[in-house]
Amino acid sequence: MMAPVTDFIATEARLGAQNYQPLGVVLSRGEGVFVWDTEGNRYLDCLSAYSAVNQGHCHPKILAAMIEQAGRLTLTSRAFHNDQLASFYEEIAALTGAHKVLPMNSGAEAVESAIKSVRKWGYEVKGVPDGQAEIIVCADNFHGRTLGIVGFSTDAAARDHFGPFAPGFRIIPFGDASALEAAIAPNTVAFLVEPIQGEAGVVLPPPGYFAKVRELCTAHDVMLILDEIQTGLGRTGRLLAEQHDGIEADVTLLGKALSGGFYPVSAVLSNNAVLGTLKPGQHGSTFGGNPLACAVARAALRVLVEEGMIENAAVQGARLLDGLKRIPTNTIREVRGRGLMLAIELHPEAGDARRYCEALQGQGILAKDTHGHTIRIAPPLVISSDQVDWALQRIEAALRQDFS
Structure with missing residues (x-):
């Protein structure tokens, strides 16, 4: 039987050097653009291990x-x-x-x-x-x-x-x-x-x-x-x-x-x-x-x-960038990037980007905050149009969340 999530996290905190501050999710499996946690929840990976898994998980x-x-x-x-x-x-x-x-x-x-x-x-x-x-x-x-x-x-x-x-x-x-x-x-x-x-x-x-x-x-x-x-x-x-x-x-x-x-x-x-x-x-x-x-x-x-991953990155990156720019919210200061290397910069008054990454986790998307007010979006290059559209819906829901 798999140990509770809290056990994994507590053991890391007790024995590991505290040089990272990961989101509160413990991953156990990956395939393509998706990863699953120890409780069976599925997430779209929008970090790709800092672009190390461009080809998708476990190709x-x-x-x-x-x-x-x-x-x-x-x-x-x-x-x-x-x-x-x-x-x-x-x-x-x-x-x-x-x-x-x-x-x-x-x-x-x-x-x-x-x-x-x-x-x-x-x-x-x-x-x-x-x-x-x-x-x-x-x-x-x-x-x-x-x-x-x-x-x-x-x-x-x-x-x-x-x-x-x-x-x-x-x-x-x-x-x-x-x-x-x-x-x-x-x-x-x-x-x-x-x-x-x-x-x-x-x-x-x-x-x-x-x-x-x-x-x-x-x-x-x-x-x-x-x-x-x-x-x-x-x-x-x-x-x-x-x-x-x-x-x-x-x-x-x-x-x-x-x-x-x-x-x-x-x-x-x-x-x-x-x-x-x-x-x-x-x-x-x-x-x-x-x-x-x-x-x-x-x-x-x-x-x-x-498998045409490079060309797909250009096509899906343009689709994702356009979709992010169309999200109707005052939270976003700027969306920028090239291909599938994108960032959402938030207005400072919107608060720390990490809480939005936690909100994204609740929507089934894993992304990484950086420099306080920026969220990096970089899914594997094998992402499809349908998956981009699915992600855009959930990113919008997370960014429009009221934290007040």
């Missing part, structure tokens, strides 16, 4: 690939070759146009790997004096939780009392090309940026911003690193969010949906100029590029393309 083809590979070989370390890594390289390179691939595990590891790689490129190729390389980042960024990364965060909760931090980062406003131009100096090796700032509340840059960014980085021999860990792999209605602006990054970071939610898999995609500076023994990961990860990632990429 049968990814599951089959994982089970098959797990019965053959799971881990060799990179001390030896395995029969899945080369095929993973070929398939992700063909899909994205990358010339070199560095496989890692988590998104934060991909970010850290990119930082190391562009610094090394700066010293060995660009000619930056040793120890003087500088990377430009944006205010309100989110690139992970490691010590190196939180050192250039502007979120007090992410960085307070975790220092001292490593130097070498300059912070500028997001979406301001003039600020980037002013910040570039002779020792600048890279500009690290999200195409859309996800954790900041799905913040889109102004039109033409990334075209100008690409122009500036090229002109000053600065590597453009696009963190597509959340925006990539179909989330915005294109394979990569950069495609909306018609540009190509020098370094692209992927993670999350690279495994469809089955396994931690990430990758740094770049060229020989950047990743070619890494020599044996200078960087690595015991689990990075392991055969189980590669088999899962290959299946995750395959279903994303073969």
Whole structure:
């Protein structure tokens, strides 16, 4: 017999570090766009594990690939070759146009790997004096939780009392090309940026911003690193969010949906100029590029393309965005997003967004609040028109709820 919900939550509170504040629901099963709690209640997942389950929960083809590979070989370390890594390289390179691939595990590891790689490129190729390389980042960024990364965060909760931090980062406003131009100096090796700032509340840059960014980085021999860990792999209605602006990054970071939610898999995609500076023994990961990860990632990429999930994200995202904008309530300040990466920003006087997420839970929808007054809406890319319409009815009911 399943333990009561309160038992699970109480045990977590007693034994776990309190670094999360989840909604009061205990999930036990998932399929497609839906998850079920331990009491059998069904919810439409509008977070998708921060875009890690773009392909839907427990996709049968990814599951089959994982089970098959797990019965053959799971881990060799990179001390030896395995029969899945080369095929993973070929398939992700063909899909994205990358010339070199560095496989890692988590998104934060991909970010850290990119930082190391562009610094090394700066010293060995660009000619930056040793120890003087500088990377430009944006205010309100989110690139992970490691010590190196939180050192250039502007979120007090992410960085307070975790220092001292490593130097070498300059912070500028997001979406301001003039600020980037002013910040570039002779020792600048890279500009690290999200195409859309996800954790900041799905913040889109102004039109033409990334075209100008690409122009500036090229002109000053600065590597453009696009963190597509959340925006990539179909989330915005294109394979990569950069495609909306018609540009190509020098370094692209992927993670999350690279495994469809089955396994931690990430990758740094770049060229020989950047990743070619890494020599044996200078960087690595015991689990990075392991055969189980590669088999899962290959299946995750395959279903994303073969089942038209990217195109569906564009169609259903437009439908959902239009429907959200039509909700007749004074609670909403702004609805924004691209593809199925959307946000509802509430008027401050409407109160904290978390209570609306709790109201959504009561309507059968799971969503996540961020930065006080914003609700993120990001269902799996397999969502149908009928499911979008069903969600819109319940979102409207929750947003029109009277909390007075």
